[in-house]
Structures are given as structure tokens and as C-alpha cells.
Amino acid sequence: MGLVTIPTAPRDPDEPPTRLPRHLQPGDGWVECACGRRHWGLFGAAGLLLARRDGTGRPTDVVLQHRAPWSDQGGTWGVPGGAVGPDETAAQGALREAEEEAGIDPAAVRVVGERVLDHGPWRYTTVLAEVVDGTPVEPRATDAESIEVRWVPVDDVAGLDLLPAFADAWPGLRALLEDPSED
Secondary structure (H helix, E strand, O other): OOEOOOOOOOOOOOOOOOOOOOEOOOOOOEEEOOOOOEEEOEOEEEEEEEEEEOOOOOEEEEEEEEEOOOOOOOOOEEOOEEEOOOOOOHHHHHHHHHHHHHOOOHHHEEEEEEEEEEOOOOEEEEEEEEEOOOOOOOOOOOOOOEEEEEEEEHHHHHHOOEOHHHHHHHHHHHHHHHOHHHO
16 A cells, blocks of 8 residues: 555544545554454554653653544544554554654664553553653654644643543553653
8 A cells, every 4th residue: 555645725623634644554454352342453553652751760751642533532642653563563563653643763762661451352552662862852743643742741641631541551651651660
């Protein structure tokens, strides 16, 4: 499948674009799960929780994506991510998706851990990462799936309208960012 182009005419942000500005991936598709819900990603899905740290090593900010209203659970905040390809690890998929959706260069990121939500036939992996020392990372919305992508202070994350699964996972993910040895 080839590159799908960005529409040139202005569009209503509450409506899905007629064509998505990304390569279609072999893992794109819905899975009917034993939990009674459907999940995105024929081979699972993954997202990148990227943190910046202060001089003491404490996480200060994380990159979050404000999801487009037309998307599944749109209008909520979560991490950039999506379907994992059939020949990708969760980390590879998360880094690819973060580059596609948020303009994050994988070379600017050091993966420090993973947290897996396993539903048997489907799994979601949050890939925890930090910015490589001294590397500037300026995330931005780079496709129609996002209203906005930005650094959010760690202390402000819980106050946002979070994607429900991310809201449930956030306390444990924050603890892992603060002390990666807990994983």
C-alpha cells in the first residue's frame, strides 16, 4: 500500500479525514477481544510514554497526544501509539508510531522499560522511554489523528481528560518513571 495524501481543503476537525496522512500498516485493523471490547491492532498495539528528566533524574514532563474527536475515544489524552506490525517488537512499533504521529526521532529516545496489558488474543504495551541526554525533542501533531501533541508536566497529567485505559494505568506508569527498578 502506498502513501495516502493529506487532504488540501479545510475540514471539520470533528469529522474523520477522507484520507489519512500516513502509510497504512499490515497490523492496522480491529480485534474482537474476549473482554467484550474491540481493540486496534491485529498484532497488538503499543504507545510511547516519553519522559524528560531534571538534573536529579526525576521525570518532569511526558509527551501526550490529544486525540482527534473522530478517533476512537476521541478528545481524550494519551500517548502516541498504534498498531504493531507483524514483524515488529512492541518497542519498534511504539517508536515508529511516535515518529509518525508526534515527529519524535527514535534516535533521541532511550527505552527504559515496558508495561504490558495482556488480554490474551490482544495486548497493549506501553513503552517507557526518556530523552537521550542533551537531545532536543519538540513533539508536534504530524497527522490528522491528533489535535495536539506536547510536553505535559507530570503533575498535570491526571488533571487532563485521559483515555480511560491510560487513566487507569497512569499511577503505575508514573511510579515506574520515578523508579524504574520497580518494574
